[in-house]
Amino acid sequence: MSQARAYAAFAADKPLAPWTFERREPRPDDVVIDIAYCGICHSDVHTVRAEWGEIQYPQVVGHEIAGRVVAVGKKVKKFKAGDLAAVGCMVDSCGKCANCKRGLQQHCVAGATFTYNSKEKDGSQTQGGYSTRIVVTERFVLKVKKGLPLERVAPLLCAGITTYSPLKRHGAKKGTRVGVLGLGGLGHMAVKIAAAMGAKVTVLSGSESKRADAKRLGASAFLLTKDAARMQAAASSLDLIIDTVSGAHDVNAMLGLLDVGGTLVMVGAAPEPHAIGSFPLVLGRRAVEGSLIGGIPETQEMLDFCAKKGVLADVEVIAAKDVNEAYERMLKSDVRYRFSIDASTI
Amino acid sequence: MSQARAYAAFAADKPLAPWTFERREPRPDDVVIDIAYCGICHSDVHTVRAEWGEIQYPQVVGHEIAGRVVAVGKKVKKFKAGDLAAVGCMVDSCGKCANCKRGLQQHCVAGATFTYNSKEKDGSQTQGGYSTRIVVTERFVLKVKKGLPLERVAPLLCAGITTYSPLKRHGAKKGTRVGVLGLGGLGHMAVKIAAAMGAKVTVLSGSESKRADAKRLGASAFLLTKDAARMQAAASSLDLIIDTVSGAHDVNAMLGLLDVGGTLVMVGAAPEPHAIGSFPLVLGRRAVEGSLIGGIPETQEMLDFCAKKGVLADVEVIAAKDVNEAYERMLKSDVRYRFSIDASTI
Numbered sequence: 001m002s003q004a005r006a007y008a009a010f011a012a013d014k015p016l017a018p019w020t021f022e023r024r025e026p027r028p029d030d031v032v033i034d035i036a037y038c039g040i041c042h043s044d045v046h047t048v049r050a051e052w053g054e055i056q057y058p059q060v061v062g063h064e065i066a067g068r069v070v071a072v073g074k075k076v077k078k079f080k081a082g083d084l085a086a087v088g089c090m091v092d093s094c095g096k097c098a099n100c101k102r103g104l105q106q107h108c109v110a111g112a113t114f115t116y117n118s119k120e121k122d123g124s125q126t127q128g129g130y131s132t133r134i135v136v137t138e139r140f141v142l143k144v145k146k147g148l149p150l151e152r153v154a155p156l157l158c159a160g161i162t163t164y165s166p167l168k169r170h171g172a173k174k175g176t177r178v179g180v181l182g183l184g185g186l187g188h189m190a191v192k193i194a195a196a197m198g199a200k201v202t203v204l205s206g207s208e209s210k211r212a213d214a215k216r217l218g219a220s221a222f223l224l225t226k227d228a229a230r231m232q233a234a235a236s237s238l239d240l241i242i243d244t245v246s247g248a249h250d251v252n253a254m255l256g257l258l259d260v261g262g263t264l265v266m267v268g269a270a271p272e273p274h275a276i277g278s279f280p281l282v283l284g285r286r287a288v289e290g291s292l293i294g295g296i297p298e299t300q301e302m303l304d305f306c307a308k309k310g311v312l313a314d315v316e317v318i319a320a321k322d323v324n325e326a327y328e329r330m331l332k333s334d335v336r337y338r339f340s341i342d343a344s345t346i
Numbered sequence: 347m348s349q350a351r352a353y354a355a356f357a358a359d360k361p362l363a364p365w366t367f368e369r370r371e372p373r374p375d376d377v378v379i380d381i382a383y384c385g386i387c388h389s390d391v392h393t394v395r396a397e398w399g400e401i402q403y404p405q406v407v408g409h410e411i412a413g414r415v416v417a418v419g420k421k422v423k424k425f426k427a428g429d430l431a432a433v434g435c436m437v438d439s440c441g442k443c444a445n446c447k448r449g450l451q452q453h454c455v456a457g458a459t460f461t462y463n464s465k466e467k468d469g470s471q472t473q474g475g476y477s478t479r480i481v482v483t484e485r486f487v488l489k490v491k492k493g494l495p496l497e498r499v500a501p502l503l504c505a506g507i508t509t510y511s512p513l514k515r516h517g518a519k520k521g522t523r524v525g526v527l528g529l530g531g532l533g534h535m536a537v538k539i540a541a542a543m544g545a546k547v548t549v550l551s552g553s554e555s556k557r558a559d560a561k562r563l564g565a566s567a568f569l570l571t572k573d574a575a576r577m578q579a580a581a582s583s584l585d586l587i588i589d590t591v592s593g594a595h596d597v598n599a600m601l602g603l604l605d606v607g608g609t610l611v612m613v614g615a616a617p618e619p620h621a622i623g624s625f626p627l628v629l630g631r632r633a634v635e636g637s638l639i640g641g642i643p644e645t646q647e648m649l650d651f652c653a654k655k656g657v658l659a660d661v662e663v664i665a666a667k668d669v670n671e672a673y674e675r676m677l678k679s680d681v682r683y684r685f686s687i688d689a690s691t692i
Contacts (some may be wrong), residue, residue, distance in 0.1 A: 099606055107606040107631065109582075236455075252619070260445055260453040270629045273598070273621035281636025282615045286451065288634050290627025 001025055002032070007320045008058040015324040016048065017243040018346070020059050021127060023135045028075035031141045035086050038129035039155035039313070040339040041185065042246065045327050046313035047117050055060035055117050055205035062129030063115040064157040064190040065148040067343070076138045084144035086245030086303065089258050090134045091115050091126060097205075100245065103297040105140075116222045130323065132346050142300050145307040155185065155313035155338040156306055158293065163190035163242055164302040165294035166265040167197060170240050171321035174198035179241040179257060180219070183210045186267060187331075188314060188337035189219040193302075194242070196309040204254065213336065225253070228318065236260070236284065244268055263287040313338050321346035348378070349370055349692045352477035353666045356406040358487065358547035361670040362394065364692070369481045375556040377487045379431050382477035385410030385501035385659070386685040387531065388592065391673050393463050395559055399461050406469075407555050408463040408475030409435040410503040412496040413689070415487075422484045425430050430490035432649065433501035435483045435639050437461050437472060449643040451486075460505055476669065488646050490655040501659035501684040502652055509536035509657035510648040511598065512611040513543060516586050521550035526565070527600060529556040531676075532613060533659060534592035534683035536562040537650075540588070542655040548584065550600065556658065559682065571599070573593035582606070582630070596632065601626040609633040659684050665691035 001022040008019035026032050046052045065087040069079050079085060092113035093105040100108050113120055116128030128134075144153055150322055173293055176199040180190040183205050194201045195218030202221040203214035215224045223234055236259045242303040243254065246268030252275070254264055266288065276288060294302065314337045318326050320342065326339045349367040354365035372378050390407040392398045411433040415425050425431060438459035439451040446454050459466055462474030474480075490499055509532055518524055522545040526536040529551050540547045541564030548567040549560035558566045568582055582605045589600065592614030598621070600610055612634065622634060642647065652658065660683045664672050674684045 053531050104606060237540045260450060264635070266624050266627055269624040273623040275619035276634070277619040278612050278615040278636060281612055283632065283636070285637055286610070286635070288622070288627065289632070290624060290629070292628050292632055 001134060002282070004131045004133040005061040006127065007323050008060045008130070008209055009345060010057050012050040013046070016027055016130070019060070021058070021060070023133050024124070026071060026073045027055070027137070028073040028133050029070055029139070030073040030139045031076055031085060031138050032063070032071040032133065032135050033067045033087065034070045035065055035131060036153040037066050037130055037151040037317070037340045038062040039158065039315070039339065040214035040326055040330060041158050042258050043158070045305060045331065056125055059117055060131050062131070063087070064114070064154045064159070065129035065134060066144060066154040066157070066343050072138070077183060078129060078138055078143070079141060080305060082147070084146060084150065086143065086153060086157050087115060087129070087134060087136050087140065089115055090296070091140050095139070096185045100264055103295040106293050106297050119218040127323070130341060130346070131322065132343055138308070140224060142296070142303055144303060147219050148307060149164040149312065151317050151340040151342070152312035152315050153230045154340050155189070155315060156303060157299070159185045159189040159313065159338060160193065160306060160320050161294040161299045162186055162267045163244070163304070165194050165298055166242060166267065166289070166291040166346045167194050167240075168201075168298070170263060170265070172197045172199045172240060176307070177202070177239045179204050179238040180244065181241055181254060182244040183214060184244060185334060185338045188217055189240040191219050192311045193306070195219070196305070196311050204241070219273065227314070231257070238262060240267065242267060243272060243296050246270055248272055252280050255284070255286050255288070258284060258286045261285050265291050267291050268293040313342040321345065347533050349477060350477045350479040352406040352473065352692060353669050354406045354476070355664060356403050356477040358394070358396040360465060364477070367404070367406070367408070369479050370470070372417060372481055373421045373483070374419040375483045375485070376419040376481050377415055377422055377425045377431065377484050377635060378481050379413045379433065379479060379487070380479055380481065381409070381411055381413040382476055383412050383497040383500040383663070383686045383689060384408040384685065385661070386502065386669070386672055386675070386676060389504070389506050391677065393536050397641050398438065399452045402471055405463055406473035406477050407462045408477070408687070409433070410500045410505070411461070411480060412500040412503070418484070421549060424484055424489070424638050425487060430492060430494070430496065432488040432490050432499060432503050433475065433482050433486065434488065434645055435461055435482060435531060436469060436642070437486050439487070440531060449641040451641050475658065476687060476692070478689055488642075488649055490649060494653060497663050497686040497688070498658035498661050500557035500686050501661060502649060503645070505531045505535040505659065505684060506652060507530055507592070507640040507645045508613045508637070510539050511644055512588060512613065512635070512637040513586075514542050514644070516611070518543045518545045518586060522546065523548070523583060523585045525550050525584040525603060525658070526590065528590040529560060530679060531591060531684045534563055536588040536656045537565050539652070541565070542651070543547040550587070550603070567662055577603070584608060587611065588613060590615055594618055597639070598602065598623050598626050601630070601634070604630060604632045607631050609635050610639050611635045633684050661686040663688050667691065
């Protein structure tokens with residue numbers, strides 16, 4: 001066992017605070033990683049505040065983890081001490097079901113083991129990345145290319161793969177007309193990745209203040225969604241929309257922007273159902289699809305793609321003591337575009 | 347000009363009644379068809395009752411038309427007098443837009459000319475298939491194999507293509523697990539066509555009385571949608587659902603039946619939006635898609651497929667004078683599974 005320092009949640013209505021806990025002794029297939037940075041995702045806030053159901057406290061969240069390997073179990077083949085490594089939303093799965101065998105561990109029939117607020121196969125509680133160390137089976141550890149800035153790599157592990165996966169699946173490439181709805185943590189990654197794939201990207205946003213950033217991030221157009229005339233003029237002009245908005249919003253208005261056969265992919269999950277008309281779907285042969293992060297092979301593919309294309313998250317690095325304030329700022333969209341916790345400050 | 351007899355609507359709240367009107371002189375590209383049978387589609391009722399907006403009366407509806415060619419314009423190449431022929435939901439389109447060029451005339455950017463309640467390029471009103479004759483440009487006339495029973499071919503022109511198109515697009519074949527929601531005019535064609543493609547078909551219905559028919563039509567399983575225990579047991583067991591229900595229904599419950607990456611295709615259009623949760627979409631990477639009939643090349647492909655596989659609609663042939671009663675019976679689902687009007691009785 002080794003001690004890890006962390007910032008943990010102790011109750012739904014209390015701020016995160018320092019905590020020290022034990023990480024397990026590495027098993028033969030384990031990789032021990034000293035965490036350098038961990039991104040802050042909206043899921044972290046939903047979880048610690050018990051908005052997605054009751055949780056066990058103390059709870060360490062964080063699933064956008066980048067760091068350095070410090071030790072490996074004796075059967076580990078792909079990693080050695082000194083390697084850069086990353087961990088995303090999952091740390092294990094059954095490995096035997098049809099979905100696992102297809103590399104879709106996030107859809108493991110037995111239920112994947114998530115990086116926090118989940119149970120390991122031995123029944124122990126998982127604890128996430130707002131900590132100094134993590135121990136993970138090598139099957140769920142990703143390789144990171146040497147020389148990359150880890151504070152900007154960390155958010156790729158959730159925000160990056162969540163947007164890469166549907167872009168890849170729908171064949172985004174030169175000429176594809178991609179809309180990105182919402183320019184936050186996920187949206188800014190969607191813009192960068194789609195642009196790196198060669199797509200023509202339009203940012204769809206309710207906030208004029210995002211126009212300049214949209215262009216800077218790689219979008220070739222910006223559409224203010226509350227401008228009815230421009231929305232009308234843009235009807236049927238997109239092939240694919242990555243919808244990163246997790247709250248209630250007018251999905252039908254977005255569907256109207258899709259050309260025949262186009263798809264709107266939801267990567268956020270709103271608590272209430274969306275009112276979706278059958279007419280915009282049927283008359284334009286359009287689809288609304290959900291997408292959940294990505295499997296381990298695709299996550300590695302995404303990291304390699306981003307390394308090759310120079311795609312990194314735009315981050316604001318914070319000290320761990322500022323995590324509670326960062327939550328409040330993120331909820332007000334006051335971050336461009338992801339907070340990255342410097343684990344050396346924990 | 348030639349005279350045609352018809353059963354026409356004269357007002358939203360009046361029964362259809364006999365009417366005589368003129369069909370145009372055939373142009374060089376026109377095919378003149380003496381109609382043998384015309385299927386009755388729900389769209390016909392919505393249209394004559396002005397439920398989809400105001401219409402021009404008198405109005406002759408009907409877009410499931412099968413008959414025999416009696417004359418052709420001098421430039422017509424694909425048809426000659428005596429051939430069997432069919433006409434579906436469209437009689438013209440611009441022919442120049444990207445969608446027309448891809449054979450998706452139903453999505454013509456300029457708007458397709460529909461078989462009834464629509465405007466020809468010359469501004470004249472289209473009148474549909476509850477009539478003895480129709481004149482249509484050869485580009486929108488389909489070939490029917492000799493010897494087929496036309497009363498059972500007619501419904502393929504809407505109910506057949508509407509279900510064939512999404513089954514084909516999603517690659518239904520041996521091993522594909524297809525659910526068909528609703529066993530009416532469209533549903534019974536979906537079952538027959540999916541089974542003919544080799545798929546394993548499950549009928550999803552709220553009515554136990556459809557169980558025997560489901561099997562007879564080619565389904566290998568029947569799932570009573572109000573049986574919560576069996577619905578739960580069938581979670582994630584289907585690859586594709588053809589949803590033929592046009593009224594309000596619980597789409598989320600159906601999404602739960604889809605495996606990872608599965609799609610529910612809506613071919614009916616409910617007047618009110620559906621409440622669709624993002625969780626069933628996101629957690630299972632599922633999609634809800636709309637589909638609108640099919641283009642002309644695909645309609646011909648469907649007719650050829652059905653001829654080869656022996657797929658025909660189950661019909662109840664009626665005399666034209668019984669059309670109003672047939673409407674009432676259809677609205678009560680009291681038909682197995684499509685009414686086909688014998689045009690010789692008009």
